[in-house]
Every structure is written in C-alpha cells, then in structure tokens.
Amino acid sequence: MDIRIENISKTFGQHPAVNSVSLEIRSGELIALLGPSGSGKTTLLRLIAGLEHPTGGRIFFGDEDASRKSVQARNVGFVFQHYALFKHMSVADNIGFGLRVRPRAQRPSRREIRARAEELLDLVQLPGYGERFPAQLSGGQRQRVALARALAIEPRVLLLDEPFGALDAKVRKDLRRWLRELHDKTGHTTIFVTHDQEEAIELADRVVVLNKGVIEQVGTPDEIYDTPASPFVHQFIGEASSLPVTLSNGEVWLADRATGLRSEGNGEAILYFRPNHIEVVEGCSGCIAGVVVGSRRVADTRRVEIEIGAGRHRVEIDLPVGHPAGEGSRIAFRPTRWRLYLSGASENAAPRKVAVHA
Amino acid sequence: MSGTAVMRFRQPSVLPGFGIALGFTLVYLSGIVLIPLAAMILKSAGLGWAEFWRIVGDPRTLAAIRLSFGASLLAASINAVFGVLLAWVLVRYSFPGRRLADAMIDLPFALPTAVAGIALTTLYAPNGWIGQFLATLGLKVAYTPIGIVIALTFIGLPFVVRTVEPVLREFDREAEEAAATLGATRRQTVFRVILPSLLPAILTGYALALARSIGEYGSVIFIAGNIPYVSEITPLLIVIRLEEFNYAGATAIAAVMLAISFSMLLIINLIQAWSRRRFGHDG
Amino acid sequence: MTVENMLVPSAAGTAAPNRYEATSETRGVRIVLIAIAVLFLALFLLLPLAAVFMEAFRGGIQAYFAAITEPDALAAIRLTLTVAAIAVPCNLIFGVAAAWAIAKFEFKGKSLLTTLIDLPFSVSPVISGLVYVLLFGAQGYFGPWLSAHGIQIAFAVPGIVLATIFVTFPFVARELIPLMQEQGTGDEEAALSLGANGWQTFLFVTLPNIKWALLYGVLLCNARAMGEFGAVAVISGKIRGLTNTMPLHVEILYNEYAFSAAFAVASLLALLALVTLAIKTFLEWRFADGIAAAGRSH
Numbered sequence: 033m034d035i036r037i038e039n040i041s042k043t044f045g046q047h048p049a050v051n052s053v054s055l056e057i058r059s060g061e062l063i064a065l066l067g068p069s070g071s072g073k074t075t076l077l078r079l080i081a082g083l084e085h086p087t088g089g090r091i092f093f094g095d096e097d098a099s100r101k102s103v104q105a106r107n108v109g110f111v112f113q114h115y116a117l118f119k120h121m122s123v124a125d126n127i128g129f130g131l132r133v134r135p136r137a138q139r140p141s142r143r144e145i146r147a148r149a150e151e152l153l154d155l156v157q158l159p160g161y162g163e164r165f166p167a168q169l170s171g172g173q174r175q176r177v178a179l180a181r182a183l184a185i186e187p188r189v190l191l192l193d194e195p196f197g198a199l200d201a202k203v204r205k206d207l208r209r210w211l212r213e214l215h216d217k218t219g220h221t222t223i224f225v226t227h228d229q230e231e232a233i234e235l236a237d238r239v240v241v242l243n244k245g246v247i248e249q250v251g252t253p254d255e256i257y258d259t260p261a262s263p264f265v266h267q268f269i270g271e272a273s274s275l276p277v278t279l280s281n282g283e284v285w286l287a288d289r290a291t292g293l294r295s296e297g298n299g300e301a302i303l304y305f306r307p308n309h310i311e312v313v314e315g316c317s318g319c320i321a322g323v324v325v326g327s328r329r330v331a332d333t334r335r336v337e338i339e340i341g342a343g344r345h346r347v348e349i350d351l352p353v354g355h356p357a358g359e360g361s362r363i364a365f366r367p368t369r370w371r372l373y374l375s376g377a378s379e380n381a382a383p384r385k386v387a388v389h390a
Numbered sequence: 391m392s393g394t395a396v397m398r399f400r401q402p403s404v405l406p407g408f409g410i411a412l413g414f415t416l417v418y419l420s421g422i423v424l425i426p427l428a429a430m431i432l433k434s435a436g437l438g439w440a441e442f443w444r445i446v447g448d449p450r451t452l453a454a455i456r457l458s459f460g461a462s463l464l465a466a467s468i469n470a471v472f473g474v475l476l477a478w479v480l481v482r483y484s485f486p487g488r489r490l491a492d493a494m495i496d497l498p499f500a501l502p503t504a505v506a507g508i509a510l511t512t513l514y515a516p517n518g519w520i521g522q523f524l525a526t527l528g529l530k531v532a533y534t535p536i537g538i539v540i541a542l543t544f545i546g547l548p549f550v551v552r553t554v555e556p557v558l559r560e561f562d563r564e565a566e567e568a569a570a571t572l573g574a575t576r577r578q579t580v581f582r583v584i585l586p587s588l589l590p591a592i593l594t595g596y597a598l599a600l601a602r603s604i605g606e607y608g609s610v611i612f613i614a615g616n617i618p619y620v621s622e623i624t625p626l627l628i629v630i631r632l633e634e635f636n637y638a639g640a641t642a643i644a645a646v647m648l649a650i651s652f653s654m655l656l657i658i659n660l661i662q663a664w665s666r667r668r669f670g671h672d673g
Numbered sequence: 674m675t676v677e678n679m680l681v682p683s684a685a686g687t688a689a690p691n692r693y694e695a696t697s698e699t700r701g702v703r704i705v706l707i708a709i710a711v712l713f714l715a716l717f718l719l720l721p722l723a724a725v726f727m728e729a730f731r732g733g734i735q736a737y738f739a740a741i742t743e744p745d746a747l748a749a750i751r752l753t754l755t756v757a758a759i760a761v762p763c764n765l766i767f768g769v770a771a772a773w774a775i776a777k778f779e780f781k782g783k784s785l786l787t788t789l790i791d792l793p794f795s796v797s798p799v800i801s802g803l804v805y806v807l808l809f810g811a812q813g814y815f816g817p818w819l820s821a822h823g824i825q826i827a828f829a830v831p832g833i834v835l836a837t838i839f840v841t842f843p844f845v846a847r848e849l850i851p852l853m854q855e856q857g858t859g860d861e862e863a864a865l866s867l868g869a870n871g872w873q874t875f876l877f878v879t880l881p882n883i884k885w886a887l888l889y890g891v892l893l894c895n896a897r898a899m900g901e902f903g904a905v906a907v908i909s910g911k912i913r914g915l916t917n918t919m920p921l922h923v924e925i926l927y928n929e930y931a932f933s934a935a936f937a938v939a940s941l942l943a944l945l946a947l948v949t950l951a952i953k954t955f956l957e958w959r960f961a962d963g964i965a966a967a968g969r970s971h
Contacts, residue, residue: 081571082571082695083567083570083571083695083696084694084695085694085695102695103567103570103571103695103696104570104571104573104574104575106571107573108571109571110567110568110571112564112567112568114562114564116562116564116565116567116568117565117568118565118568118569118583118587119562119565119587120586120587120589120668121586129569129572129574129582130572130573130574133569133572133573133574133575133578133582134573165668167668178568181568181572182571182572184572185572185573399780399781399782400778400779400780400781401778401779401780403777403778403779403858404862404865405777405778405858405861405862405865405871405874406870406871406874407773407871407875408774408777408778408780410770411770411771411773411774412774412778412780414766414767414770415767415770415771415774415786418767418770419767419771419786419789419790422835422838422839422842423789423792423793423839423842424789425808426804426805426807426808426839427792427796427804429804429807429808429814430800430803430804430807433807472710472713475706475709475710475713476710476713476714478706479706479707479710480710482697483703483706483707485707485711487711491710491711491714493950493951493953493954494714494718494719494950495714495718496950496953497718497722497946497950498718499893499896500896500900500946500947500949500950500953501722501900501942501943501946502899502900502901502902502919502920502939502942502946503798503900503902503903503920504900504902504920504921504923504924504939504942505725505900505920505923505939505942505943505946506721507902508725508923508927508935508936508939509721509722509724509725509728509939510721512724512728512932512936513720513721513724518724519720519724520716520720543717544717544718544721547717547718563693563696566693566696567693567695567696570695570696576696576697576698576699579696601795604797605795605796605797605798605799605800606797606798606903607797607798607799607902607903607906608798608902608903608906608920612927625797625798625799625800625903628799628800628803629799629906629907632803632806632907635812637807637812640803641803641807644797644799644800644803647797647800648796648800651795651796651797652795654795655788655791655795
C-alpha cells in the first residue's frame with residue numbers, strides 16, 4: 033500500500049520536531065528513516081502511526097486521507113524499541129490481542145485466533161512459545177513476539193521504532209538479517225527508524241536522511257553513499273573529511289595552493305572527500321599537503337590525521353599499513369572522488385548548489 | 391566475639407557489633423512482642439478445646455466476628471475501587487491541589503483513631519452536617535453498621551492508593567500505545583492492559599486494608615451503635631469481656647482475631663510471591 | 674529518548690503538549706474522574722478534619738483554651754508526651770540495632786526475624802493492650818508477684834508505656850532495614866579498613882547515611898505513639914488525671930457529652946497529625962533517596 037506524506041509538520045511548544053516533510057513510500061518497500069537524535073525521525077514515524085497529531089499537513093494511505101483518523105482506525109503495526117509487550121499476558125495472548133479487541137462483527141473465533149498466533153510464532157521462529165510469559169524471554173525473543181503481535185492484525189504498513197536499539201550487538205546483527213528475510217517473504221510496506229547508518233544501508237530499499245526535522249536526502253543506499261546531496265548527508269553516512277576551498281578559473285584552490293582539482297564556478301566552497309578515496313602523490317603540482325599529527329590503526333589501513341596550511345585545517349586520510357609517514361612528516365595527496373558544496377553551505381544549512389565529481 | 395555456634399549460622403564478616411545488635415534485638419523482640427503474645431496464646435490454649443469453641447461459638451461472639459469481618463470486607467472493597475481511581479487521578483492527571491491531595495491521602499495514618507472516631511460520629515449523627523442531609527433521605531448512618539463501614543473506609547483509604555501508585559507510575563506507557571495501534575479503544579486498553587497488571591498491587595492493598603479494619607477499635611466505637619448482636623465489633627467485645635473480668639472469654643476471642651490476622655499476613659505474602667513469579671516483579 | 678519526545682506535564686486547561694495525547698482519555702472523562710476523586714477525598718478526609726476544628730471552637734476561643742488548660746487535660750497532655758518520650762527512643766534504639774544486624778550481616782532466619790518484627794502491625798490494638806493485662810494484671814501471670822512487691826504495671830503508667838512500645842514497635846526498623854540493605858556494607862568496610870573502630874564507624878559513617886530515614890521513622894513512630902487509643906484504653910485504668918492519655922481524655926469528655934471540650938483536645942492531636950504530614954511530605958520530597966526503598970506498606 034502506497035503512503036504519501038504531504039507537508040507534515042509537528043511542533044512541540046516552540047520547537048518544530050518535523051518541519052513540512054513530504055515523502056512518497058511505495059507499496060512493499062522497506063524504507064529507513066535515518067538521522068541523529070532530534071532529527072524528527074521518531075516523531076515522523078509516530079505521525080504516520082497516529083500516535084501524534086500533526087500540526088500541519090496530511091498523510092494518505094493509498095487514496096485515503098488518514099490524517100484525522102485515530103490510531104486505532106489506521107490499522108498500522110507498530111513495534112517499539114523496548115518491545116512494549118503486555119507483561120501479564122502470555123505470548124499467545126499478546127499476539128492475539130489485536131484480534132481479540134475487534135468489534136464482535138469482525139472478531140475471529142477463539143480457535144482461529146489461536147491458530148493465527150501459532151502461525152505467526154512459526155513465522156518469527158519461536159514455535160511452541162505460546163504459553164510463556166514475556167518475563168521469561170530474552171530481548172531478541174521479545175522483539176520477535178512484538179513483531180508477530182504487530183503482524184497479527186494484517187497491518188497496511190509495518191512501523192518499527194529503532195527495533196534493535198535495546199539489543200546486544202550480536203543479536204542486533206542476527207535480527208537485522210532476519211528482518212530483511214521476513215520482509216522479502218511477507219512483502220509488507222515497512223518503515224523503520226534508526227540512528228545507525230550501517231543498519232539503514234544494509235537493510236533498506238531506500239533511505240530517508242533526516243536532520244532537524246527536514247529531509248536532507250531520499251535515495252537508495254548506493255545513492256546516499258556515493259552521491260550525497262548535502263554536507264550533512266556526506267558526513268553522516270560513511271566517513272568524510274572536509275576543507276574550505278575557493279573556486280576560480282576552473283581550479284580549486286586551498287588558500288593559495290592549487291589542489292589539482294578542476295571545477296567550474298567561482299567563489300567559496302567546501303570540499304568533501306572520504307578518507308579512503310585519496311591517492312598519495314610525490315612532489316606537489318596541484319595537491320593537498322600537510323603535516324601528520326596523529327595516526328591510528330583501523331582494520332586493514334592506517335587512519336592518519338593531517339594538519340594543512342596556515343589555517344591548520346585537519347583532515348583524515350587512509351594510508352596503507354606499511355606507509356612510512358610518521359608524526360611530523362609531510363605528506364601530499366589528492367582526492368580521487370570528491371564533492372563540492374558551494375558557499376554558505378555547511379552541515380547546518382541547506383546547500384545551494386552541489387558540484388559533483390568522480 | 392562470636393563463638394563457633396554463631397559462626398555456623400552466619401557468614402563471617404569484618405563488621406563488628408553483630409552479637410550485641412542481634413542479641414539486643416532478640417531480647418527486646420521477645421520481651422515486648424513474642425512472650426506477651428505467646429502467653430496469651432498459651433492462656434487461650436489452656437482453656438481446652440471444648441471451652442474454647444463454646445466461647446467462640448457463642449451467638450454474640452459470632453455476631454461480632456461476622457460484623458467485623460463483613461464491614462471490613464465491604465469497606466476494603468470500597469477502598470479498592472476508589473483507591474484505584476485516586477491513584478489514577480493522582481498519577482496521570484494534573485490539576486490544582488494535586489500535591490495537597492496526594493499528601494492528604496496519608497491522613498488516616500497520621501490522625502489518632504479516637505479523633506477520627508468522634509469527628510465521623512459528629513458528621514454522621516442525625517444532627518450532623520451529613521447526617522442531617524441523609525436523614526431527609528430516610529437514611530440513618532451513625533450508630534448503625536453503615537457507620538462502621540464509613541469509619542473503616544476512612545481507615546483503609548490510604549492502603550490501596552499507596553500500593554497502586556508506584557506501580558502505575560512505572561507502568562510502560564508504550565504498552566498502552568501498542569494496544570491502541572492494535573486497535574483497542576481506550577476503554578479496552580484500560581480494562582484489558584492496565585488494570586490487570588495492577589491486580590497484584592490492588593490485591594495487596596485490599597488485604598492490608600482488610601487486615602487493618604478487622605482489628606480497628608478507636609475510630610469505630612464512637613460511630614457504631616455498640617448494640618450486641620447488631621453493631622458490636624469484635625475488639626469491643628474483647629474489651630467488654632475484660633471489663634467483666636472474663637479473661638477466658640477475652641483471650642479466646644483475641645486468639646481467633648490473631649489467627650485471622652496471621653492468615654491475612656500469609657495471604658499478602660502469597661500474593662506478592664505469586665506476582666513476583668508471574669510478572670517478574672513485585673506488585 | 675530523543676529530544677522531541679519530552680513528556681511535558683499538562684496543567685488542566687492549558688495547551689501544553691502531552692506526549693501521550695493520542696492515547697489518553699478525552700478531556701471530558703478526565704474532568705469527571707478528577708471531580709469524583711476530589712469529592713471522595715473531600716467527603717472522607719476534609720470534612721472530618723474540618724469538623725474537628727469547627728466543633729473545637731464552637732463555644733468560642735475562651736472555652737477552647739479553658740478546655741485545653743483544664744488540669745485533667747494538662748495531665749493528659751503531660752502523660753502523652755511522657756509516654757512518647759519513652760516509647761520512641763526505645764523503639765529507635767531497637768530499630769537501629771535490628772537494622773544493623775539484619776542489613777549488614779548474612780545469617781539464617783533473617784526473613785523470619787523481619788516478619789516477626791512486623792508482627793505488631795497486624796495485631797489489633799485491643800489485643801496489644803490485652804496481652805499486657807494478661808501478663809501484669811492482678812489475675813495475670815505476674816500479677817501476684819507484682820502486687821506482693823507493690824509494683825503496679827497494668828492499669829498504670831508503666832503498662833501504658835509498654836503497650837505503646839508494642840504498637841509502635843516496627844516503625845523505625847521498617848524504615849531503616851530496606852534502606853540499609855540497599856546501602857550495603859561498602860562504606861563501613863572502607864571505614865574499618867582506614868582504622869576506625871566499630872562505634873566510630875557507626876557514628877560517623879552509618880548514621881549520616883540513614884539520618885533522613887531515621888527522622889522519618891521517628892516521626893511516624895511518634896505520631897502513632899501519641900495517638901494510640903485502643904491498646905491504651907485496655908491497659909490504662911482510665912483514672913482521670915493519672916492514667917489518661919490525650920486520646921483517652923477525648924473519649925471521656927465525649928462520653929460525658931462535653932463535646933466542645935472533647936474536640937478541643939482532639940484538635941491538638943489533629944494539629945499534631947497535620948504537622949506530621951507536613952514534615953513527612955517535606956522529607957519525602959527533599960530526601961527521597963535518603964528514605965527507604967519503595968514497596969513499603971504501612
């Protein structure tokens with residue numbers, strides 16, 4: 033089922049948590065709302081669920097305007113970070129709850145409800161756990177029960193609020209993979225909120241990057257990683273180093289030095305590149321050069337911190353483990369893939385124009 | 391300091407003073423509580439079964455026990471219902487005077503029972519503020535069993551409120567939201583999700599209120615009619631027997647009351663153990 | 674919790690945002706529930722309290738002061754204060770000793786001991802007095818021995834003190850035990866390792882940690898000690914001017930139809946109750962951590 037979000041806003045007191053956000057979600061998609069704390073991603077999810085009332089804008093489920101509908105009427109499946117299971121009910125009763133509270137006319141028989149609960153327990157790989165109580169389950173098991181409970185009502189859309197945030201790293205990894213498989217099997221439109229970019233990139237068909245209540249970019253994981261639309265996205269996804277540069281005569285200049293990069297345009301800009309997208313150059317006819325001030329081992333490379341020029345800008349680059357550069361040595365490099373964000377652009381402002389390279 | 395006998399029964403520790411502290415505690419406890427209680431139980435045992443049951447089975451005694459128990463049950467039930475309501479309102483809502491109301495809940499704990507007794511009697515007597523009003527409706531409260539229930543409701547008021555409040559405060563609000571997303575109306579959520587998980591706390595409070603009410607004396611004897619077989623509570627009967635120097639009678643009835651009190655204590659502990667097992671937490 | 678999910682308490686009638694707005698009761702339901710709750714409290718708590726003070730001053734201020742300064746009333750006040758002055762410290766020392774033994778050491782039978790300490794709470798006040806009459810009354814176990822030696826316990830002040838100690842027995846211990854258990858033995862062990870002896874450790878390390886709970890327990894103990902009626906009614910001789918505490922004096926006045934006077938003395942007790950509540954609320958508000966863990970029942 034398609035979901036269309038039109039200029040949705042939600043303000044708490046003076047503070048706009050979600051600021052005129054528009055988004056289209058295709059039926060059957062697994063989409064991630066990604067952003068740091070305070071970005072509005074959870075609020076947006078809750079607005080879709082009906083757990084918050086918007087201060088402006090509308091939400092459409094299919095062709096129907098759901099904005100004024102109560103949460104009960106929206107038929108969404110919501111999974112909370114801390115499971116929110118009903119502690120005094122057995123697992124089977126938890127799962128069957130949504131079916132038991134239906135008005136008489138639409139309520140299935142007790143036998144049907146029990147059967148459905150068992151079917152779902154099989155689906156979430158907890159067969160036979162029906163008579164246990166939440167207190168007897170591990171975190172990962174509880175979250176699977178929560179998911180089964182949400183699925184029992186055959187929701188139009190599945191909403192997950194940082195579903196693995198409360199779990200151990202290993203369990204998180206396993207459940208991530210399992211969620212993707214589940215989604216592929218059941219085909220529900222699924223929206224999940226996370227602050228973990230690895231999770232978003234690994235799981236989602238598309239990623240929505242949010243910052244301070246607005247959407248910075250919507251795209252596939254590849255698009256987000258390879259072609260970030262703003263400085264914020266660039267530094268939030270993957271790693272990035274940045275330098276203030278000047279564009280003139282088709283060249284990119286760092287202070288009074290040519291960086292060896294070419295671009296159109298004139299004026300101030302910020303250069304972004306990833307530490308691993310660089311090549312070391314000997315001698316400098318157009319390069320970025322600086323002094324090594326720190327170095328640490330990261331998996332198979334060495335992450336080296338370099339201080340550049342009179343402005344003492346610091347960037348990080350990756351060098352091969354055996355590279356001889358040590359503290360105090362001079363090193364010159366050139367980014368192989370990089371992006372420019374024009375003047376006035378910073379992580380905190382919407383970029384006016386983006387120049388893409390490589 | 392501690393001999394080997396003590397070492398066997400407790401784990402060694404560097405802290406001093408175990409001997410004196412425990413010793414003093416045991417002596418004080420025995421002297422003030424255990425020995426007097428034991429003496430009383432012994433005395434009633436000394437009556438012999440036949441005599442014991444004769445006294446207890448006496449119609450007047452039975453009427454008093456029935457009254458004490460029945461009025462306590464009713465009062466505790468009223469307090470269970472209103473206690474939950476009060477706890478809900480105090481925890482979930484904000485209104486002017488909420489802090490004051492919350493503090494006042496403990497008044498029945500702090501106010502001497504005799505003061506409560508005469509105050510309630512004055513209010514509900516035929517010429518009292520409330521009594522007058524009720525008289526026009528044809529209702530007589532003071533000097534009847536209904537008056538007893540009113541007094542016991544006052545006494546038991548804080549119990550359910552205070553046991554339910556902390557549980558309600560800690561309640562997982564996301565579970566309520568989950569219920570709503572699953573399609574439950576607010577009423578369904580309250581009755582199927584919230585109240586059931588409050589049940590252990592409600593039961594504990596109920597049992598505590600009940601236990602307190604059965605033995606209550608000061609706040610009841612003024613407003614009760616104290617008419618034998620009709621509005622005479624068990625503690626009063628004990629006092630009357632004492633004044634008649636009928637020590638045997640007093641002891642026998644007291645023993646029955648003790649037995650009831652201890653069973654209530656046991657029930658309370660069982661409720662808490664059950665809830666700890668079922669829910670993984672107390673109440 | 675992310676920044677946007679702040680729970681802002683909503684005052685009735687304002688538009689302050691409430692995080693759980695979408696899943697709360699409607700405003701109408703809320704108002705009705707609040708109204709019922711407030712009415713219930715007013716009916717059961719406020720009215721009786723108001724009645725005490727109104728009846729006390731019914732005869733005018735002169736009559737009020739006359740009633741509370743009358744010799745028998747003053748004797749009652751003195752006796753009440755004396756009894757409390759003995760009972761509370763006794764139970765205080767006991768409470769501290771018991772809490773020390775129970776909280777700082779591991780031994781078999783601990784939970785039995787704790788249950789036994791709670792016993793007086795579940796015993797009817799009348800029975801609390803009865804047991805001492807049975808022990809020390811003329812026909813009691815020690816009766817003959819006591820009269821042979823000319824010692825009067827039952828129906829005299831010592832009996833009243835004993836009965837009062839019985840009913841207020843657990844108050845201090847119950848406040849201290851959970852708290853001291855929670856606090857553990859770390860601080861004391863540290864003090865000992867630094868060379869302090871037992872008493873120094875207790876005075877300078879343990880006591881400061883429990884001072885608010887101690888105060889709280891003493892407060893409750895005192896309120897009950899001064900207000901106890903049932904137990905004292907049984908064991909006191911009800912001899913005016915000699916073995917009457919304030920609650921008993923109230924009863925006597927009331928039964929003689931001296932209503933105003935009865936309420937006048939009662940108002941002093943009510944005032945004590947209000948002061949106790951006020952201090953209790955203050956302590957709970959300010960020193961919530963310094964007072965026992967949740968889960969207490971009175």
